[in-house]
Amino acid sequence: MSREPNPARRRESSRRAILTATGDLCGEIGYGRLTIEAIAARAGASKKTIYRWWPSKGAVVLELLDEIATVAAAPPDTGDLAADLHSMLTEVIGLLTPPHNSPGTGVIAEALQDPNLARDLRERIIRPRIATFKERLRRAQEAGQLHPDADLDVALDLLYGPLYHRMALHLGMPDPAYLHSLITHVLRALTPPTSSAPH
Numbered sequence: 001m002s003r004e005p006n007p008a009r010r011r012e013s014s015r016r017a018i019l020t021a022t023g024d025l026c027g028e029i030g031y032g033r034l035t036i037e038a039i040a041a042r043a044g045a046s047k048k049t050i051y052r053w054w055p056s057k058g059a060v061v062l063e064l065l066d067e068i069a070t071v072a073a074a075p076p077d078t079g080d081l082a083a084d085l086h087s088m089l090t091e092v093i094g095l096l097t098p099p100h101n102s103p104g105t106g107v108i109a110e111a112l113q114d115p116n117l118a119r120d121l122r123e124r125i126i127r128p129r130i131a132t133f134k135e136r137l138r139r140a141q142e143a144g145q146l147h148p149d150a151d152l153d154v155a156l157d158l159l160y161g162p163l164y165h166r167m168a169l170h171l172g173m174p175d176p177a178y179l180h181s182l183i184t185h186v187l188r189a190l191t192p193p194t195s196s197a198p199h
Contacts, residue, residue: 017043018050019064022057023103031061031106058110058117061103066125069095081140085159085183088133092163093173105167130156147192158186 021042025034034057040047054060069091076084095104111118137155140146146155162182166173174182 014043014045014049015053018045018060019067022060022064026061026101026103026106028101030101031103034061034106056117058107058114059120061107062117062120062124065095065104065107069125069129077136077139081145082183082187084136086179089159089163089179089183092160093179096163096167097173099167099170144192146190150190155186155190158189159183
């Protein structure tokens with residue numbers, strides 16, 4: 001007996017094909033040359049289908065980024081704060097590298113000119129991940145790994161600011177040695193001083 005097609009399954013299959021095509025094309029031709037027409041052709045979907053679900057190519061790429069940024073969405077908590085920060089920062093570096101065809105840098109650049117995309121980027125990607133980052137640091141404070149008065153907004157800027165600075169000015173993403181040094185210096189500034197032993 002034949003079964004009726006499952007619309008939900010068909011929709012998810014098409015959505016996955018579109019996101020996969022988007023990621024592949026960003027890697028091949030770069031975000032700047034990416035078009036809805038190219039995505040539709042690669043995914044075997046119609047432009048009408050894509051525009052039914054997303055208003056622009058930036059919105060498609062934004063959903064792709066939201067799905068692949070799993071570590072940033074749920075930061076690790078191994079008990080080793082430096083190692084966990086290294087994992088989170090390494091993922092961001094991966095999303096911004098290489099700069100000429102990274103979907104992440106493409107969306108960030110377009111968001112500077114598109115207020116709606118900027119809002120969606122901030123609300124869907126950035127703010128939820130800032131919240132989980134701060135929660136990881138709060139747990140570190142509770143464990144005595146960070147000073148109880150450490151400003152978590154400043155910590156965020158100290159750790160992530162250099163990545164976007166280097167991206168914007170084409171200075172190249174940090175290598176592992178630089179990243180280790182960055183984390184070490186930031187944690188040194190945020191770590192409570194060791195108490196002197198009583199005499």
